[in-house]
Each structure stands twice: as C-alpha cells, then as structure tokens.
Amino acid sequence: MSNSDSRKRTLALAVRVTPEEADAIMEKARDAGATVSEFLRACALGRKTRNTVDSQVINELRRLGGLQKHLFLEGGGANSYEHAAILIEIKKAVARIAT
Structure with missing residues (x-):
C-alpha cells in the first residue's frame, strides 16, 4: 500500500x-x-483475498510428493503399489485445495 x-x-x-x-x-x-x-x-469491496495457509499446505504436499518419489527411486521400485497410491492421494489433495 x-x-x-x-x-x-x-x-x-x-x-x-x-x-x-x-x-x-x-x-x-x-x-x-x-x-x-x-x-x-x-x-x-468484492476483492479476492488469498489464503496463505492454502499455499503453505500445497507447498508441503508437493514437498512430501517429492520425498515420496525419492524414496520410490531409492528403493528400486520396491513397494511400488504403495508408493503410487500415496502419490495419487497427494495429487488429489493438492487438486482439492487448489480449486
């Protein structure tokens, strides 16, 4: 201002x-x-307010997704079904918050 x-x-x-x-x-x-x-x-006045908490949550979910991917790659694909399921849930959570 x-x-x-x-x-x-x-x-x-x-x-x-x-x-x-x-x-x-x-x-x-x-x-x-x-x-x-x-x-x-x-x-x-009908202006948009941005929620910094949502941004922080999205960033944290992205960070966790990156860590999950790293663990998957380090594990040589072991437990790939579990890793994939977790990544899918993280992506869904980000999509719910982002809309």
Whole structure:
C-alpha cells in the first residue's frame, strides 16, 4: 500500500460483532496474511483475498510428493503399489485445495 492510500483513509468504521465472529474474522485475516482492516475492506469491496495457509499446505504436499518419489527411486521400485497410491492421494489433495 502506498503512503497516499493510507493518507486517504481518514474515516474509521465501527462494527459490532460477537466474540466468536471477531475470532473468526481475525483468523481469516491472519490466514490471508492481512490486517483485519485490509481483510474487511477486501471482502466488503468484492476483492479476492488469498489464503496463505492454502499455499503453505500445497507447498508441503508437493514437498512430501517429492520425498515420496525419492524414496520410490531409492528403493528400486520396491513397494511400488504403495508408493503410487500415496502419490495419487497427494495429487488429489493438492487438486482439492487448489480449486
């Protein structure tokens, strides 16, 4: 955000929420890598928010897939059915999150 954007933001809005709603909003803002203000502005104005947790999970699944492939190659193809089944499940998990 440029300094000119922050200087233009001179109004503060108060919103009443329950403690549970406040917790949920703060958690979603944290997951999006944004402040609560940035997150609420984006939601209210129809802008996309990106979930950094999803990106982290996808990266971890990809890392695990790479390790699984390495183990398969190091094992000379031993237990190839089990290795293939695990890789398929990892790919399915990445696809579910990415959509």
